[in-house]
Amino acid sequence: MSQLPPSAGFSTAQLRQISVITAVALAVFLFFRFIPTGTNLNHMDFRVSGKNSVDFCDPANPQFIPVLAARSPVKMTLKTEDAPRTGEPHWVTVSLVTAGGKPIATEDLLVMHAKKLHLLITDPTLTEYQHVHPEPTRRPGEWRFLFTPRLGGRYRFFADFTPVATARSLYANADLMVEGVRGNLGQVEGESPAWTAEQGGYRFTLAPAALPVRARQAVDLKFSVKKIDGGVVPLEPVMEAYAHLVAFDVKRSGFAHLHPMEMDLSRRPDATQPTLAFKITIPEAGRYVIWAQVKLAGSEVFVPFWFDVAP
Template sequence: MKRTIWIALALSLVLLAACSKTGGKETSARTDGHGTEHGSEHGGHEEGGGAAAADATRAVWKLSAAKPQAGAVTTVSVQVEDKNGKPVEAFDISHEKMMHLIVISKDLSYFDHIHPEYKGNGRFDIDTRFPAGGEYKLYADYVPKGGSTVTKSEWIRVEGNAAASVPVTPDANLVKAVDGKEVKLSIDGLAAGKDASLTFHIADEKTKQPITDLQPYLGAVGHVVIVSGDAEQYLHVHPTEEKAKGPDAKFMTKFPNSGVYKIWGQFQHNGKTFIVPFVVKVP
């Protein structure tokens, strides 16, 4: 009788252990230094997107010229494929577009946010002009159907006269005047690996009166792109209150590492988009 009880007890313990092991999902994320976690909880995303999504697709970059020339029209093509090399054909719309393409010069002095046209069969094309010779990094953001945001990047070299290099130096004062606007940036929680709150306060440059009629830019009060000084870390951040109209536009993000970062805020007022840049040092 005692032997029967001990056998039953042992079987119960085995079943209990098995249930504990399979009761929750096992998750994993790569830590390759390029930002692989999906950052939707902060209103944005890092380069690489979700680990699973990043592994499931790849971007093949092509330029219309082997040596693109500064000032000349260059067609940039991005072919999105799955892990077997087959075209990814279906994409979700993210902030009114299927793909967001960010173009940044190596010294971070040049910034552009453009939107390639989907040609079908996984291919996106856009014609653009690079302003000067030198190296540029291209970041493509897209969302495979039913998936999460993925970011792929590529360095390219443009022939022609290079612009004078601009050092990436932290701003002593986070106040900028752009297109008749005075923009003040305040950051709460500026530290590596922690949630940081970014607030852009936008007022009229002359009267200092708060601007309360900002217009939606790509479906939101604004967008923020953040890149580390070496262009290896990339964050595309969306606002916490997308329907806000000013004077404050708030964003949440997380700086992955200590170091210098450049921040570009993009907003729209009176039918015109304006971009305001800041450089900060993250402890």
């Protein structure tokens, strides 16, 4: 630059100054042009042709989503280094790609309920339920989490996430075989429905506004917790809600993920009998389970409620 001849009324120093300013501006431009500023996917990447697509989500009236019957525009696959066994921790690599084969990475998803990717996991008897949050790896579209199954059998993983491109909930599913002693589905189906459950000194109640719960009719549910011997219930928010309910059918054809109407976390529910309102619509008759997830005095608690849905 210093070899440039002084010209057009600029001194060498001025020319140097101009070129430095230009170079800095160019560097700033290139920096902002090429740093990853967001998602590279657009809504077309999440479009599925034909009816039955997974694209119905009305947060005011949550539906049971038939994930298997609907065609998801996202393909999920699960990988482990060795065959998963009951009681052993295994790293599971989750791969998420669009129908067009584009990886779905961390910048492509919105944070919903404190996390970008939720996995709802059940064994074939629905007696085990886990809710985990895989973390993105350095490879785009690959996520990882530590999985310790408590039972054997073909576990089903439902992914719940919201692409930045569409800002609507999307779902995908995949199975993973676990070696070990299986639960007994016959026993589960034969059990009588219960809207109360006792666990760890607490009584949990899920009360439908009307019984029986009928297919295709929205039902209001009241979920409450009481200490069996009385006293304050140390209920704390978990993932930005005082409770999360997840419903599965016995065929594991899909799920519903419900959140309380009471969304303002600063308004604490009743101290001795916190009660939260939910709403659900289930499209088909049959046996279902709702797993409630709450946090009591710092530890997460999962409670199942089995019930039948009438035609």
